Amino acid sequence: MCLAIPVKVIAIEDDMAVVELGGVTRRASLMLVPETRVGDYVLLHAGFAIQRLDEEEAQETLRLFAEIAAAEEGL
Amino acid sequence: MKYIEEFRQGDVATELARRLKAYAGRPVNLMEVCGTHTVSIFRHGIRSLLPPNVNMLSGPGCPVCVTANADLDKAIALAREPGVILATFGDMLKVPGSYSSLREAKAEGADVRIVYSPLDALEIARENPTKSVVFYAIGFETTAPAIACSILEAERLGLDNYSIISVHKLIPPAIRALLDSDDVRIDGFLLPGHVSTIIGSRPYEFIADHYGVPGVITGFEPLDILQGIAMLLDQIIGGKARIEIQYRRAVRPEGNVKALEYLHRLFEPCDAEWRGLGLIPKSGLRLREEYASFDAERRFEINGPPPREHPGCRCGDVLRGAATPPECPLFAKACTPEHAVGPCMVSSEGTCAAWYRYGR
Numbered sequence: 001m002c003l004a005i006p007v008k009v010i011a012i013e014d015d016m017a018v019v020e021l022g023g024v025t026r027r028a029s030l031m032l033v034p035e036t037r038v039g040d041y042v043l044l045h046a047g048f049a050i051q052r053l054d055e056e057e058a059q060e061t062l063r064l065f066a067e068i069a070a071a072e073e074g075l
Numbered sequence: 076m077k078y079i080e081e082f083r084q085g086d087v088a089t090e091l092a093r094r095l096k097a098y099a100g101r102p103v104n105l106m107e108v109c110g111t112h113t114v115s116i117f118r119h120g121i122r123s124l125l126p127p128n129v130n131m132l133s134g135p136g137c138p139v140c141v142t143a144n145a146d147l148d149k150a151i152a153l154a155r156e157p158g159v160i161l162a163t164f165g166d167m168l169k170v171p172g173s174y175s176s177l178r179e180a181k182a183e184g185a186d187v188r189i190v191y192s193p194l195d196a197l198e199i200a201r202e203n204p205t206k207s208v209v210f211y212a213i214g215f216e217t218t219a220p221a222i223a224c225s226i227l228e229a230e231r232l233g234l235d236n237y238s239i240i241s242v243h244k245l246i247p248p249a250i251r252a253l254l255d256s257d258d259v260r261i262d263g264f265l266l267p268g269h270v271s272t273i274i275g276s277r278p279y280e281f282i283a284d285h286y287g288v289p290g291v292i293t294g295f296e297p298l299d300i301l302q303g304i305a306m307l308l309d310q311i312i313g314g315k316a317r318i319e320i321q322y323r324r325a326v327r328p329e330g331n332v333k334a335l336e337y338l339h340r341l342f343e344p345c346d347a348e349w350r351g352l353g354l355i356p357k358s359g360l361r362l363r364e365e366y367a368s369f370d371a372e373r374r375f376e377i378n379g380p381p382p383r384e385h386p387g388c389r390c391g392d393v394l395r396g397a398a399t400p401p402e403c404p405l406f407a408k409a410c411t412p413e414h415a416v417g418p419c420m421v422s423s424e425g426t427c428a429a430w431y432r433y434g435r
């Protein structure tokens with residue numbers, strides 16, 4: 001029920017966006033994240049974008065994962 | 076960055092699993108509160124990566140599952156009213172109420188529609204001006220702001236044939252109820268990522284401050300979950316209790332301020348009945364007086380026989396983490412996904428459905 005999937009915003013008109021995931025597009029309301037811009041990734045839930053994904057934070061998590069993987073190789 | 080594959084790398088999972096297996100502390104019960112976590116944990120085989128002293132319990136975070144029979148009965152009764160179109164999310168259809176289900180009502184002629192978004196229900200209202208469209212609004216904090224927006228849209232469009240039955244529930248009061256009951260010891264919480272996208276981390280602080288139990292707000296990809304568990308175990312080993320955020324790409328401490336503004340503008344907390352947990356003060360949401368005209372329970376008189384429970388069904392115990400599905404006498408015998416007795420077997424993210432599909 002609380003499933004939300006990351007989708008890319010490819011067009012915006014007023015408070016509706018066209019979003020794309022794996023080549024499939026659909027419409028999403030931006031009422032809950034009005035600051036969204038084309039090119040952003042947002043979490044889509046029940047037809048609404050509920051949050052913009054923060055790329056810097058994602059990269060930080062991935063950096064940590066890379067360190068973890070490097071530790072494995074070092075074993 | 077696609078935000079999916081990057082969080083499924085096998086080499087990182089192997090190393091995270093190795094670290095988890097090395098946990099040599101006291102035996103602990105960790106609860107994943109959210110049904111979406113439950114499914115992800117089963118689907119990715121995460122239980123098999125944990126050492127025997129780390130036990131995962133599934134919690135009450137499946138809105139379909141915790142909806143009380145009395146509330147299900149209301150939807151079914153209203154669906155049978157002439158002139159009503161009842162719209163809801165797909166998971167609700169098969170859930171048995173006290174005497175029937177929405178699917179049965181539909182088969183008998185009731186106009187029940189499955190929608191993906193409350194905006195689809197608005198569209199149905201626009202296309203059917205002579206009918207009354209009632210959206211059966213279940214969900215946690217993740218979903219409530221979207222429902223709030225649908226009402227604001229109905230107001231803007233002048234659609235006076237749209238209303239909702241609000242059976243929304245709130246996660247922090249349910250966690251408090253679990254911690255206050257003494258039937259299960261919980262040593263740490265994997266906190267729900269998408270509820271937290273909306274509410275942030277602050278509403279959970281009491282878990283650490285008052286109960287001394289750590290919590291980690293966790294994402295849904297396998298590496299997120301492995302890291303979330305590792306962060307919980309680190310706190311337990313270090314004798315700490317804090318609320319941390321693993322799912323940093325989606326959750327800020329303050330949550331989604333705009334979504335919370337809509338949620339609080341339209342709704343106010345009310346006492347709510349949870350399957351398995353009973354009546355929990357201030358754990359539900361009802362429409363504020365200013366929006367009473369969108370409240371189906373105030374627009375329609377809904378009458379029916381008193382609710383009853385299914386004999387033998389242990390969904391209530393499963394939702395508290397007090398029993399695992401195989402401990403229920405009906406599991407995989409009288410109760411299967413095709414012929415479900417209890418909601419935890421019906422919902423795609425119910426604990427019983429996850430055990431049935433992946434855990435046997």
